[in-house]
Amino acid sequence: MLKRSNFLTINKFLAIILLVMPGLVWAGGGSGKDGEDEQFDPSELINHHISDSHVWEITHGIVVHLPVIVYSEEKGLDIFSSANFFGEHEEVKPYNGYVMDHDHITLESGGHVFDISITKNVLFLFIDALILILVFSAVARGYKKNAGKAPKGIQSFFEPIIVFVRDDIARDNIGHKYERFMPFLLTVFFFIWFGNLLGLLPGAANMTGNISVTLTLAVITLIITLFSGRKTYWLHIVDPLGKSMPWAGKLLLYIILWPVEIIGIFTKPFSLMIRLFANITAGHILILSIISLAFIFESLTIGVVGALFATVMNMLELFVAVLQAYVFTLLSALYFGQAVQEHH
Known part of the structure; x- marks a missing residue:
């Protein structure tokens, strides 16, 4: 029976082979209209993978029209x-x-x-949501079945992660009011994580590398933050200097501070949007660029070295997948904590 680490290695190696298949066909060159071989265009391969489409090309020759x-x-x-x-x-x-x-x-x-x-990215949004429903329905059944007992099966895998999000992300950054934010934080963490992993599969959509998806997640975080804001949160924006000086003395400062505070409300979710979009997209572009070198130089040596580098980068992307989910969830919890903090 294969060990889990060996299975992952084989799986990622096969993923790279399948990912390269369209490039092999294009680089192999069909005849053009003038009888000349078609030139391999790496930008076409990269843009085809990272952009949205009305067609889902699972691999070369296997196409699902949406x-x-x-x-x-x-x-x-x-x-x-x-x-x-x-x-x-x-x-x-x-x-x-x-x-x-x-x-x-x-x-x-x-x-x-x-x-x-229903574009390729929308399709994978549905797939991601379906996986979340199936996985955590199974986890919920496990909690009921193993009440008072040690967790088993899929519950035993996800329970430590759920506890980590609760204790080390939500509770530490929000405080004693963390419980009402837990459904969103758990959902966004696993939604981004699973979406990132789906994007690493051959023929899959670059869902979390689509700025529309990251924008929507960031806007939801902004709305929750604004509607959760306590009196102290809004007072800090309206009167950031507090009682440190009389209004007559600080009015001139507020001409500068108020625009900064208002802009700050929107720059936080903007940074969430750009960070997730840029990191995921950059990883995909880098891997595909390394793979493309073999077809640009038409060299077996560069192909072998490039495949090794691409394999390492693909393994690194497994870590980046969970890291970006963690960062987005952590910063969201931090913003919620600032909104509900008590007056000091």
């Missing part, structure tokens, strides 16, 4: 498969008055379209 849901004043609501945009040889073509250019859908007449399609 549903397109668009609304416009001219045509109303339309729902159809993205397969309609592709011809017999996978060339992009117009369909029913719509055109798709680099996965951006518009009307042939030039009109604006409101696109609410």
